[in-house]
Amino acid sequence: MASLGKDALDASRRPASGMLMGRLSALMFMQFFVWGAWNVTLGLVMQTVGIGSLIANAFSVGPIASIAGSFLLGMAATRYLSPRALMVALHLVGGAILLAMPLLVKPETGGTFVWLLLGYMILYMPTVGLANTIALKSFGERADRFPFVRAFGTLGWIVAGLIIGWMGLSASPEIFRVAAIVSIALGLYSLTLPNVEPDAPRDAGLVRQVLCVEAFGLMRQRSYLIFILAATLISVPLAMYYAYASAYLGAAGIENVGGTMAIGQMSELVFMFSMPWLYRRFGVKPLLLVGMAAWALRYALFAIGDGGGSLWAIYLGVALHGVCYDFFFVAGAIYTGTIASPKGVNAQAQGMLTLFTYGVGMLLGSQIGGLLYAQLPAAQTIADWQHMWWYPAIAAAVIAVLFQLFFQDDSRGEAAA
Structure with a gap:
């Protein structure tokens, strides 16, 4: 009981810290920078290298991953694993996959590229919910501060697009390497995030919640x-x-x-x-x-x-x-x-x-x-x-x-x- 009281007290104090706001803002910034770095101009890249016919399949993997990854990992795994630990693992593995992407963005390996992109997105999509979970649980009762922190995610997406354009990479497969660098950095940075607890199991049952x-x-x-x-x-x-x-x-x-x-x-x-x-x-x-x-x-x-x-x-x-x-x-x-x-x-x-x-x-x-x-x-x-x-x-x-x-x-x- 003493431990529960201490946890509640800590949760109420966290929002008062400007340092916490800054840490969570950096989390959101990098989270959406990774996605925005490659997603915005991927269609142009694929058309430029001669695999425009696969654009529809490439942009179908996100919705598929949103269904599979977010529900199975984001809603089920977080009941048993720390959100912080999942963020570290998923972004580090995802960053390694992103590093290999430019080698496959060409006509002879276009199909393999789409399958690998699906695998990556199944890992990435749950991290969006995990980032939200870490921020909301860290704020405790002051969840009203979440929109301010979440706005840095949109800012990260904007900055990613500006950097890609400034570097002249809008039509280049190298957009994935830019995303990979930030993904690996975010995986390492996640080690420093608040170690919020997994969701407690509910009486409704896992299957009923997932569905x-x-x-x-x-x-x-x-x-x-x-x-x-x-x-x-x-x-x-x-x-x-x-x-x-x-x-x-x-x-x-x-x-x-x-x-x-x-x-x-x-x-x-x-x-x-x-x-x-x-x-x-x-x-x-x-x-x-x-x-x-x-x-x-x-x-x-x-x-x-x-x-x-x-x-x-x-x-x-x-x-x-x-x-x-x-x-x-x-x-x-x-x-x-x-x-x-x-x-x-x-x-x-x-x-x-x-x-x-x-x-x-x-x-x-x-x-x-x-x-x-x-x-x-x-x-x-x-x-x-x-x-x-x-x-x-x-x-x-x-x-x-x-x-x-x-x-x-x-x-x-x-x-x-």
Whole structure:
């Protein structure tokens, strides 16, 4: 009992330390730097080396890993192993894999590259949840400080893109070596992180938690079911942006693709801090609608943008990322918490939302995008790319209209009740 009292006292004191804030901010910065260093321009790299036909498969491994890795390692293994120990092991092994990646990014070993990327992402995806777990448990009751620390993750993604662009590596397989160096550094740095305890086993049982059985029950509410369907569908065009935007920017004649793509994350950072206030002020439905409309507008801008007088449309489309992402996915996470918290299944519900968006939705989007990309000629022109972007633009607009017609926000009424 004395030990439990001491642990609780330590947890309450930790947030008061500016040193702890700095340590956790550095954790988030490196965590997302590793991902952003290679993910942003991978499509351009693959097209440049002649394996553009495999872009869809390469961007399908993330959703698959999000399902397999995050649930099996992130939710199960952390019940028995220290999150810090897992961070050390996963980032060190992942860094070694990243070092080998550039040797395989070529036509004769393209298939092997995709399989190795899948193996790497199964290791990496759980570390996102592990980093969040370490930060939240370290803050104890002051979890309200988490958004500030998490913002450094977005900053790390931005800096990674800027560095890749500044080094002239946007179209080079060497992006993986940059990520590898930071991954190994993060693995070593993780040795110094707070050694928070694994989650205590719950009475619900491991299988029920991993499969989010209680969270799936939330979809008995019509409003939440419609939201989940819309979130899954809107993730389809989202996947096309991640997979093909960098190749499109390269075709438009933009040289610093990594730096240009970072503009989107800069806008994301701005809206992330304002999202709690906007949610309280306007409620969930207006924010979700604005987010979906922004996706449609972004792709329409890509469909009219070129390397000449309409270059502004491309930059504006990239800059809309903050509205596209925060107004739908961040607001959606807050809405999910509002629905799930009274039932005590918030963590499961957030995992279920990740399953449908970053898992099912983005997997479908990667494969559908691959089918559309396969229709482009071998030597694509900017006109070919413009034609392709109309498909996700129309899809996002249709989803927004259907959402407006059928979604009714009842979360405020339930909260009041």
